[in-house]
Amino acid sequence: MPKTITAPPVPPALSHRVYESHLVELQIELVKLQRHVIAGGRRVLVIFEGRDAAGKDGTIKRIVEHLSPRETRVVALGPPTEREQRSWYFQRYVPHLPTGGEVVLFNRSWYNRAGVEHVMHFCTKAETEEFLETAPNFEAMLVRAGITLIKYYLDITKHEQKRRLSDRRRDPLSQWKLSPIDAKAPKLWHGYSEARDKMLERTHSVAAPWTVVRADDKEHARLNVIRDLLWRLEYPDRHHRLRRPDPAVVFPYDQSCHEGGLIAPGSVSCRGSCGELPRLDLDETIRSRLNAVFVSLEEKGETNHVDGRNGLFGPGRGCHAHLHGDAGRGFVVDASALNLHAWRPTIRAKSLSF
Numbered sequence: 001m002p003k004t005i006t007a008p009p010v011p012p013a014l015s016h017r018v019y020e021s022h023l024v025e026l027q028i029e030l031v032k033l034q035r036h037v038i039a040g041g042r043r044v045l046v047i048f049e050g051r052d053a054a055g056k057d058g059t060i061k062r063i064v065e066h067l068s069p070r071e072t073r074v075v076a077l078g079p080p081t082e083r084e085q086r087s088w089y090f091q092r093y094v095p096h097l098p099t100g101g102e103v104v105l106f107n108r109s110w111y112n113r114a115g116v117e118h119v120m121h122f123c124t125k126a127e128t129e130e131f132l133e134t135a136p137n138f139e140a141m142l143v144r145a146g147i148t149l150i151k152y153y154l155d156i157t158k159h160e161q162k163r164r165l166s167d168r169r170r171d172p173l174s175q176w177k178l179s180p181i182d183a184k185a186p187k188l189w190h191g192y193s194e195a196r197d198k199m200l201e202r203t204h205s206v207a208a209p210w211t212v213v214r215a216d217d218k219e220h221a222r223l224n225v226i227r228d229l230l231w232r233l234e235y236p237d238r239h240h241r242l243r244r245p246d247p248a249v250v251f252p253y254d255q256s257c258h259e260g261g262l263i264a265p266g267s268v269s270c271r272g273s274c275g276e277l278p279r280l281d282l283d284e285t286i287r288s289r290l291n292a293v294f295v296s297l298e299e300k301g302e303t304n305h306v307d308g309r310n311g312l313f314g315p316g317r318g319c320h321a322h323l324h325g326d327a328g329r330g331f332v333v334d335a336s337a338l339n340l341h342a343w344r345p346t347i348r349a350k351s352l353s354f
Helices: 016-040 056-064 125-144 158-170 180-184 189-203 218-232 284-299
Strands: 043-050 072-075 102-107 147-155 210-214 250-252 269-272 320-324 329-334 349-353
Touching: 016 056, 016 102, 016 218, 043 056, 056 072, 056 102, 056 218, 125 147, 125 189, 147 189, 147 218, 158 180, 189 210, 210 218, 218 250
Parallel strands: 043 102, 043 147, 072 102, 147 210
Antiparallel strands: 210 250, 269 320, 320 329, 329 349
């Protein structure tokens, strides 16, 4: 059985003055680090992934703000061209890899194939599966070639995502960040959650492990990502008082992170009278109909989040599934109320507090 991790409390919010003071101190350390990277001809690649509005742009902006633009590049590729679509999937990213003395930051990366492309049906399931199989090998090859590869996943709650997207729509200076895909993100929350969980599990490796960032608080997320970078990469004259990253904000990925609330809710835990229930592999037709029911519940406001991925219910009557919500409430659903054979699922739910 995997160990259960209990999420530590998120640190209290910082005042703007304190935040700016810490940020300047860390940016000075980043300049020292880059000087060492240039002198040693090192190649550093940092990947930032996360949900829409998770804070990737802002975090990258604070990292590169005072670095040399000649040796620092931010890569944020648009949709692939027709020629790129006919090429090896990783090929379009290879020209952007760092050369000696460079720090390159990917604002989204090849992991689009496991996230937005998969959820929005821009690629086939076979293409997604092939990516999940080959990505760890591709990254291991980069590491063996001498590239320092660091991967961050910025994780936020559904409530925070909705708030940030709403702020973008009202702010005329931030509307360039909005896209048709962003507008669909809240409605596809459980789909993105499933894609996130599968991506982290399948592509977390010894050569290229994932680091998760709890990013509901932008200021703490930015400061702790920079601290994590500074402690991962050795450089001379590091300040003797440089703090370690807060483990309540930045931590290595582990499957048990889901159970302790370290990763924003997006999965369903299934329990019956005999404890954990085995997975129930549903065919695509049934699973899609289940998903439609759960989305309908969510849109009616009957729960903050439900997830209809396969493995939801165990066999037999009387089995129950706890559907966890973002705001600390949920529902118990009677599995026997789902008439899978008739494909007319109905749900009897009662509100719980936990």
